[in-house]
Amino acid sequence: MLSTSTKQLSDSGLRDRFHKRSLEHQRPLSTVTMAFTVVAFLCFVGARNLVDGPATPLAYRLACALVLALLVMAIPRAGSSRTFGAIGVAYSLVLVAGLALNVSGVEQPLLWILPAMVAIPICAAPLWLTPTHFLVGSAIFYAAAFALLFGEPRTHDVDVVVWMWIAAIGIPTSAVFHFSFYRFRRNHFLLESQLAQLAATDPLTGLQNRRAFVKQAERRLDAMTPDARVSAIFLDIDSFKSLNDHFGHAVGDHALYQVAQVLMEETAADDSVSRIGGEEFAVLLRDGLAGALALAERLRGAIAVIERPDGHLTASFGVAEHRSGESIMVLLDRADEALLRAKHSGRNRVCAERALPLDALKMLSADMLAEGETVAPRHLWDDYYLTSHFQPLYSLSHQKQVGFEALLRGEQSDGTLVPPVVLFAPKPSSDEGALDRASHAVHLANARKSLPGDAWLFLNILPATFIAEGYADQLAMIVRAVGLEPERVILEILESHGGSVDDMSRAAAVYRAHGFLIAVDDFGAGQSNLDRLFRIRPDIVKLDGELIRATSHGSGQPILPKLVSLLHQAGMLVVVEGVETTEELILAVESNVDFAQGYLLGRPAAEIARPESVHRRIDDAFDVIAQGRAHQYALFESEVEPYRSALSRAADDLLAGALMDQAFAVLATFDRCISCFILDDSGRQIGHELRGPAWSSEAASLHPVANPRDARWDHRPYFRNAVLLPGVAVASNPYLSLASGRPCIAVTLALQFAAERSVIGVEMDWSAVGLPWPAGE
Known part of the structure; x- marks a missing residue:
């Protein structure tokens, strides 16, 4: 406070603000004081009329009162200190x-006006805005007074009295009043300015704080002209918490200060820059989206140069342009949403706001919807056109085309395709969601003209687009606008960042209410997992192409049949992508896959190819499977039959009273025999097992479960099947053995001894590549 009271108004901008603030304070006081003076003047006029002697006509004196009143009325409209001072001077002269x-x-005229000559300068002294106004105004007042009044004859005594009151009382008192009041107003203004600055400033970085930023932004938006453009940049320092946690808050504070210096250096003087809170900053600038994105990229590069103890700082940016009628908070929310996408997509990057929700609907031009148009619709995007290629999906059971996946392509004006690396390259000025929505309008317009009337259209959709507020309603409008129904459209949720499973599950219910079917793409790759499937509950699951080539460890058997069976039990139809060879097609048919897609069945193309040759190829696959199933069964039986026969002979020996080792002696010498065993009626092992040539102690990781005598096996299919067919040697399907950790087959037989029922069996090693498996496994 002491420093404030002695601070000089040396800065011209600060002085101007002080005078403007003083003017706001002085207007009401001056209006009241000067209005009261008009009333006092009228009283003075009335008192003069009570005195005899020649007088100036009353109309002249009342005219002076009228002019004074008009000047009083002009005070509230004084827009500057000069105007205010000029009104004061004019008022003094008229008075x-x-x-x-x-x-x-x-x-004695001087005696009449002596009180006024003393009181008026004293009362006016606090009203003058500046010392210059006071000195000029007072000098003019006294000069006019002496010119008009002191030419009258007067006595020596009157002169002494007048000069004593004016020189000894009036002038000194008015000077004291003015300069004291001026000093008080100045100190009050400086203190007020200092407090306002402290309240509006972030103490660490020196930038505006959030409250001041929002208030200033609101004023700027209110004052915007219709053609003005304003954009907001939201930025957040990446991994800032780790900086504080690992190196201390002092290092973190220094990083914040350095980022603030970068923002101040790179932005213009009329841009608003603020530390919103924590490690978040905001910039409001007078420019469109493209200019704001360019600035954000410069800021990102400048921040990336700042060193931190474990490398360099980076920051993520979200940019949005102000839309007519929206508040600053809505603008910042859109920029913040873009910032979150920048964070989720890898940090240290700039993302733009999402396009307006109805952009895709507006893309459906009259040309794209024209009846009878044979040329595929295209939409201009950057410096090339967006168009559609369609890849067929076949129902293997029906052996026909049932749907087409729409794939986005870019074309130059001469028809040359744009490389995917260019088409799908991330662009700060157009987020991938905008391209995603644009593709839907293009695909739907093309599908209306190209697809058969009963086929499904598979539309790829990003998770972020899928969960976008209101997009389900918009997409349904687009589908109907092109003459399709949502029931013919399958939304294929891509494997991508951008949406939580809970959000996608809720969004799926909204799309289903419109009639859309839901598919999950690329299951088996990236973040795909069963939890995601069971939460979203898609109608169709598209398996990643690599799954058709995946095999189980050791045996080399494909895992596709089991996976398809699992998904069918969960109530989901299955599409296998990436079918490229006849062998893969045969596996898909054998695995009971519902639909198949791949280069063997049809490549993506702008024109729909005739399906007859593919129908024959699928039919041939069914024939191969039908022919091979009997052969496969025969091979399997030929491998298992010697074990069945030997087990039956061992059963006869046991019933005749032979000991276990004697009964199993021959069977235990067979090459694939791991062990022979006897289980009681509850599935627990009786005695020891007789080990065969295939037994191994190498499965060290399975040591806790390697002893079969510790377990109960009546839940295993090989036990249940034997009990259902007593006296018959039955072979199980291959299974992973807990005891050996290898694919195995068990041949078992149920016997009824005098005391109880038992199940005898032999476990066979089935891990060798090339061994036949039962048909359908």
Whole structure:
């Protein structure tokens, strides 16, 4: 406070603000004081009329009062300190003139106006805005007064009294009043400015704080002209918490200060820059989206140069342009949403706001919807066109085309395709969601003209687009606008960042209410997992092409049949992508896959190819499977039959009273025999197992479960099947053995001894590549 009271208004901008603030304070006080003076003047005029002697006509004196009143009325409209000072000077001159007219004709005029000559400068002193106004105004007042009043004859005594009151009392008192009041107003303004600055400033970085930023932004938006453009940049320092946690808050504070310096250096003087809170900053600038994105990229590069103890700082940016009628908070929310996408897509990057929700609908031009148009619709995007290629999906059971996946392509004006690396390259000025929505309008317009009337259209959709507020309603409008129904459209949720499973599950219910079917793409790759499937509950699951080539460890058997069976049990139809060879097609048919897609069945193309040759190829696959199933069964039986026969002979020996080792002696010498065993009626092992040539102790990781005598096996299919067919040697399907950790087959037989029922069996090693598996496994 002490420093504030002695601070000089040396800065011209600060002085101007002080005078403007003083003017706001002085207007009401000056209006009241000067209005009261008008009333006092009228009283003075009335008192003069009570005195005899020649007088100036009353109309002249009342005219002075009218002019004074008009000047009082002009005070609230004074827009500058100069105007205010000019009104004060004019008021003083008119007042002096009125006093002179009023005392004309009295015997002692100076005695009449002596109180006014003393009181008026004293009362006016606090009203002058600046010392210059005070000195000029007072000098003019006294000069006019002496010119008009002191030419009258007067006595020596009167001169002494007048000069004593004016020089000894009036002038010193008015000077004290003015300079004291001026000093008080100045100190009050400086203190107020200092407090306002402290309240509006972030103490660490020196930038505006959030409250001041929002308030200033609101004023700027309110003052915007219709053609003005304003954009907001939201930025957040990446991994800032780790900086504080690992190196201390002092290092973190220094990083914040350095980022603030970068923002101040790179932005223009009329841009608003603020530390919103924590490690978040905001910039409001007078420019469109493209200019804001360019600035954000410069800021990103400048921040990336700042060193931190474990490398360099980076920051993520979200940019949005102000839309007509929206508040600053809505603008910042859109920029913040873009910032979150920048964070989720890898940090240290700039993302733009999402396009307006109805952009895709507006893309459906009259040309794209024209009846009878044979040329595929295209939409201009950057410096090339967007168009559609369609890849067929076949129902293997029906052996026909049932749907087409729409794939986005870019074309130059001469028809040359744009490389995917260019088409799908991330662009700060157009987020991938905008391209995603644009593709839907293009695909739907093309599908209306190209697809058969009963086929499904598979539309790829990003998770972020899928969960976008209101997009389900918009997409349904687009589908119907092109003459399709949502029931013919399958939304294929891509494997991508951008949406939580809970959000996608809720969004799926909204799309289903419109009639859309839901598919999950690329299951088996990236983040795909069963939890995601069971939460979203898609109608169709598209398996990643690599799954058709995946095999189980050891045996080399494909895992596709089991996976398809699992998904069918969960109530989901299955599409296998990436079918490229006849062998893969045969596996898909054998695995009971519902639909298949791949280069063997049809490549993506702008024109729909005739399906007859593919129908024959699928039919041939069914024939191969039908022919091979009997052969496969025969091979399997030929491998298992010797074990069945030997187990039956061992059963006869046991019933005849032979010991276990004697009964199993021959069977235990077979090459694939791991062990022979006897289980009681509850599935627990009786005695020891007799180990065969295939037994191994190498499965060290399975040591806790390697002893079969510790377990109960009546839940295993090989036990249940034997009990259902007593006296018959039955072979199980291959399974992963807990005891050996290898694919195995068990041949078992149920016997009824005098005391109880038992199940005898042999476990066979089935891990060798090339061994036949039962048909359908």
